[in-house]
Amino acid sequence: MKISTLLKYISGGIEALLGIPVLGGLVIISMGWTPLLFMxxxxxxxxxxxxxxxxxxxxxxxxxxTSCLGWIPFLGMILHIxxxxxxxLDGRRSHKQDNEITI
Incomplete structure (x- = not known):
């Protein structure tokens, strides 16, 4: 697996967490918007x-x-999702291409 594929899976998972209504907002606000800078x-x-x-x-x-606009309520949630x-999807496509057998 290429490193970019792994990074896409990890960042996609974190974005999914941040896109969860209420929970994602609480994580971002409670940490002083640091998760947006990290992402x-x-x-x-x-x-x-x-x-x-x-x-x-x-x-x-x-x-x-998304990281630049994620501080805006509701818009940030939608963008994170x-x-x-x-x-x-990008990670999955890359992973499938890596596993294809070429003749």
Missing amino acids: LVFHIVTLIFSMKEKERIHGSVLGIV ITAILLL
């Missing part, structure tokens, strides 16, 4: 690895946007 850095790292490995970058780019879905 911004994490998405940038994932983007760099994805570009280096020539993988899809859509989820990481949306994750960067959409980003989680996109990252997990």
Whole structure:
């Protein structure tokens, strides 16, 4: 498994957690919006690895946007959910491509 695929799965899981109504907001607010800053850095790292490995970058780019706008109530929740879905789908596609047998 490529490192970018693993990073997409991890960031997608965290985004899914942050997208859970009430719970995600409590995590973000109780930690002083630090999770948004952490995820911004994490998405940038994932983007760099994805570009280096020539993988899809859509989820990481949306994750960067989500981290910047995630402090807005309701919009942040929706963006976290959409980003989680996109990252997990990107990771799955990359994982399937890694496992294909080429002749």
